[in-house]
Amino acid sequence: MLTFIPLFLIIYIFRNSRLRVSHATKLRHAIEEHLDEKLYIGKASFIYSTQSAIQDTSKSDDREALAENADDTEGKEKGRTLFCGWQMRIxxxxxxxxxxGIAVTFTTFYGVMFGEATCKKWLSSLFLSFFISVxxxxxxxxxxxAVFFSFICKSTDRVDQIEIFEEEDRIIQTLGKRYQLRMDREYLNNNYLSDDFRPQRLVILPPDPSDLARVxxxxxxxxxxxxxxxxxILYVFFLTLLLIVSLDFRDANGFLLKSSLQNLFFPSSFQSMNDVDDFxxxxxNVLIPGLRADRWYNRNPPLFQxxxxxxRTDRIIGYGMMRQLRTKKDSCNVHELAKHLFKHCYGSYDMFNEDKEAYGISWAKFEGDHKSNNSAPEFVYQNSSQLKGYPYLGQITWYSGGGYVHLLRGSKDEMLDRMxxxxxxxxxxxxxxxxxxxFTVYNPNINLFAIITALIEMPGIGAxxxxxxxxxxxxxxxxxSKTKLAQITSQALFAFILFCYLIKxxxxxxxxxxxxxxxxxxxxxxxxxxxxxxxxxxxxYMILSTKSSIEEFxxxxxxxxxxxxxxxYWNENLTYLTAIICFFAMLKLVYLFRxxxxxxxxxxxxxxxxxxxKYFCFIFLVVFSAFVLVFYLLYNDTLSGFKTILNAIETSMQIILGKFDFTSMYERQMxxxxxxxxxxxxxxxxxxxxMFIAILDESFQRVLKDLSLQSDDHEMxxxxxxxxxQSIGLDRTTWGKNFIKNVNTQQQEPIYDPESESSKHVAQLKSLMNEFLEHVQQNLITEERKPVDSK
Structure with a gap:
């Protein structure tokens, strides 16, 4: 009820207030501007009424019928609703x-008074109620x-609409008087155009077809x-919101956090790792000391850390995990001539055929049961469902989410002993x-997570x-904790604009x-x-999953x-998807700039x-693929740029761009x-x-010469x-007049069309013939009908 009364009052005023300038007045001004003269419009010779009444009065000039019709109309007008002046719209x-303003003020003050937690719940319920309401x-x-007003409320005629119809009728009467004559004739007395006389028959000639087509x-x-x-305007607003939301999603402090963790856990010695001792x-020396806060400079323990x-800044979420993935013994095929040289053979890793057996310590045969055995947790396989893991892509192949697990937990000394x-x-x-x-860490200062994965692949080549x-x-x-009202507002507006675009x-x-x-x-x-x-x-989904995980933590x-x-994975895919969306959104600006x-x-x-x-791309693809295949077969085992087909394609594209070291190819194949x-x-x-440049150049020259191939969108x-x-009134100034004149002179002439030109000539010939016949009828035939005076 608090909102219904003011909203009802506002709607009532807007619906029942007159316009400052009626539509009929605008029509009259347009006609006067077109005719370049003033129209003399007198009082209406009849009151706006039903069609039957008009037909009755048009058949006879009975003044009593007109008077009765006017009295009936006046009686109806007495029962009509009174309307407000145009000042009520202000x-x-x-x-x-x-x-x-009152709504915004109360919303702001209540949001400040509620506090952060209650404000979040209030905003969520507010958005939910908004969408339910819509x-x-x-x-x-x-x-x-609509049902209530159609069945209960009585429909009445609007006074403002009646007056608009009457004013339009007066304009039509004036034009009817004006154009009863032919275009080459005029009234002897101009008062005929300004009196209240109504002709018995309104004859309005149709407008000129060329003028009508131009208008x-x-x-x-x-x-x-x-x-x-x-x-x-709508797309620029949408693109601005999209960029704001996308940039808020990527924090500038992410690079600094990544660099800090990279210097802490992955120094230059990590990339030079070559054997088990290096691992x-x-x-x-690096991993375990980095996972725990050390003593202070004065040897005091790291309290509250x-x-x-x-x-001493990043907090590890839970603890880290180290897992090993193994291949089965004797899983490869050795040639018959070399079998006697090798006792066992270990094939390449396959996530669908990996080793999942339980072993004793030092990979001995498992003995005992689950309660008492010769094993340790690091020698028992755990599947991906137990670890809640997912496949991971390395430089060689995919690796499963399970494995033989060693948990990085406890104090620093305990982890060193276990290692x-x-x-x-x-x-x-x-x-x-x-x-x-x-392992995963969280930095509360910048509200960012860092998900760290280190992979050491051992493909069986001794490295x-x-x-x-x-x-x-x-x-x-x-x-x-860094949430701002502007971010929430931009995200809500983006969702609303996106919904509007979807409907469109x-x-x-x-x-x-x-x-x-x-x-x-x-x-x-x-x-x-x-x-x-x-x-x-x-x-x-990411926000809800993170909230659930942190609550469990x-x-x-x-x-x-x-x-x-x-x-x-979700964050990575979301980053890719956001980047592609922004790319196509920016690309659409080319369509708007057409x-x-x-x-x-x-x-x-x-x-x-x-x-x-299309034909050029086909030929280019064939030739380019032939060279890529040759480069791959020659250099796949000697140059890293050609080790795979994809790398060979990338390196060949670099050769086209001139960014390639030719000496490496010369040294391998002289x-x-x-x-x-x-x-x-x-x-x-x-x-x-x-050839590609020549095709574009020829097409450019053709389009530049033939105007029919060019689009007329630039004229808009x-x-x-x-x-x-014209809307801001600058057309009255000298600069505005010169600008409009220059634009009109730059408009290109229409292309010659034989059919339209021939039809135009036929129409001109028909008009000349009509004038000739009319002249003959008025002069020669009239002269023949005159009686001859007897002498």
Missing amino acids: FAWLLLIICL LLAQPIKVLLL RAYRLKQRRANDIIREV YKWAQ RGFLQD SFLNQTHWIEFSTRAIIVQ MIPSYRIETANLFGVLG EIRSMFRQRLKYFTKFWNFVELFIICGSIAAIAAYI SRTHGNIYMNFQLLA FNQRVGLLGSVLKYAATDL VLGPLLFAAFSLCVVFVMVS TQFIAIQFI
Whole structure:
């Protein structure tokens, strides 16, 4: 009830207030501007009434019938609702602004008074009630009100509409009097145009077809200009919100946090790791000391820093985990001639055929049962469901989420002793194919998580391939401690604008049907909308999962292993998706800039050259693939740039760009290397690239000469500029007049069309024949009918 009364009052004032300038007055001004003279409009010769009454009065000039009709109309007008003046609209606007200000003030003060926790719950309930109101409550309310007013309230005629109709009738009467005569005649007495005489028959000649076509084209241009302005403003607003939300998602402190953790756990010696001894040195001298805060400079213990890293800033979530992935013994096939040289053989790792057996200490045969045995936790396999792990991609292959697990927990000395035990019991041996170290830290100062994964691959070639990955992410999102009202507002506005775009595209699909899917930019729009919806869903899932994990961490006081690998995958995919969405959103600016003459010319050139470019791309793909295959076969085992097909493609593209070291190819293949490099440079760099440029140059020259191949979208920019100048009154100035004159002189003439020209000549001939026949009828035939005077 508090909101119903002021809203009802505002709606009533807007609906029942007269316009300051009526539509009929605007019509009269437009007619007077077109005729370049003043119209003398007297009082209406009849009152606006029903169609039957008008027909009765048109058949006879009975004044009593007109009087009775007028009396009936006056009786109806007495029962009509009184309407307010146009000044009441100003009062309604002021009342609306005051109501909005009161609502904003109360919302702000209540938000400050509630506090952070209660404010979050209040905002969540507010957004929920808003969407429920928009999707459910308001449609039902509108339907019920419509039924109520249609069945209960009596429909009455509006006085303002009646007056508009009467004024339009007076204008039509005046034009009817004016155009009863032919175009080449005029009244002898001009008072006929200003008196109250009503002709018995209104004869209004149709407008000139050329003028009507010109006015219709001008109106279509106005509607198109309004659509363009609306589209550009809405999309710029949407793009701004998208960039704000995307930039808020990526914190600038993430790089600094990653650099700090990289210097702490992965020095230069990590990349030079080559054997098992190097791994244990890294684990005992770098990894374990970095996981625990050391004593202070005065040898005091690190009080209140339990669980913090060596930098005393980042807090580890739970504890770290080190797991080993193994391959089965005798899992490879040795040639018959070499079998007697090897006792056992260990094949490559396969996540679907890995070793999952339980062993005793030092990988001895398992003896005993689950309660009493000769094993240790590090020699018993745990699957991915137990560890809540997921497959991980290394430089060689995929690795499963399970393995033989060693937990990095306890004090620093306990972890060092346990690492020495693993070294003594040969935990890493011939069957080992990968060691994965995983842990997650949280920095409360910048509200960022860091998910750290170190991978040491042992492919069975007698060496190690170390790699690591540090992913920083804001997993708390809007629930974080750095949340600002502006971020929440921008995210809510982005979701609302995205919903509006979704409705707009659905309406376009239903309106255009299959034609909708024939335009490239419609697919871009669909990808932006669907990708944004998927990104919002992934973002909400990450926030809820993080909240659940942190609640579990708080409940157990950190004495639990927290695997954030799935959240790391979601964060990575969300980053890729956000980047692609921003790319296509920025790319769509090219479509909006098509109204620029140069940008529109570029689109016309590409459209004209599309056929030639398709054949060129096919030939280029064949030639380029041939050279890539040759380079891969020659250098896959000698140069890192050609070790895989994908690397060979990347390196070949670098050769085209001129960013390549030729000496490495010459040193590995002193004969074929220079020949292949020269052939590739000649065929691809010189011939194919030159052909591509020639196709574009020829298309550009053709489009530049033939105006029919160019788009007329650039004319809309000039039209919008003229409309803006006229709307603000600058067309009355000298500068405005010169600008409009220059634009009009720059408009290109229409292309010659034989059919339209011939029809134009036929119409002119028909008009001349009609005038000739009329002249003959008025002069010669009249002279023949005159009687001859008798002499």
